[in-house]
Amino acid sequence: MSSIKVYYTSVSGSREVKQRQEEVTRILDAYKIKYELIDISVSYQMLQEMRMKTSTPAALPPQIFNGQEYCGDYQMFHEAKENKEILKFLKMK
Numbered sequence: 001m002s003s004i005k006v007y008y009t010s011v012s013g014s015r016e017v018k019q020r021q022e023e024v025t026r027i028l029d030a031y032k033i034k035y036e037l038i039d040i041s042v043s044y045q046m047l048q049e050m051r052m053k054t055s056t057p058a059a060l061p062p063q064i065f066n067g068q069e070y071c072g073d074y075q076m077f078h079e080a081k082e083n084k085e086i087l088k089f090l091k092m093k
Contacts, residue, residue, distance in 0.1 A: 004035035011041040
């Protein structure tokens with residue numbers, strides 16, 4: 001069983017971040033892919049963990065993982081959706 005994890009924030013002043021997070025969860029739901037939401041606004045440690053795992057010091061949510069394996073950020077997810085390669089992006093094939 002794959003364990004897709006989406007790092008997101010429940011507290012954001014950015015409408016863009018909120019829209020991107022909603023799009024990711026909406027598409028995962030449409031594909032009936034189970035995923036776990038990890039809220040980085042809970043603690044600074046969660047934010048640091050997300051950024052360390054992505055190797056991007058300024059990474060913003062949403063960031064998507066399959067287990068410990070980094071799949072990509074919103075832009076990469078969006079491109080995969082446009083190319084109908086969501087499962088490939090999520091490393092589920």
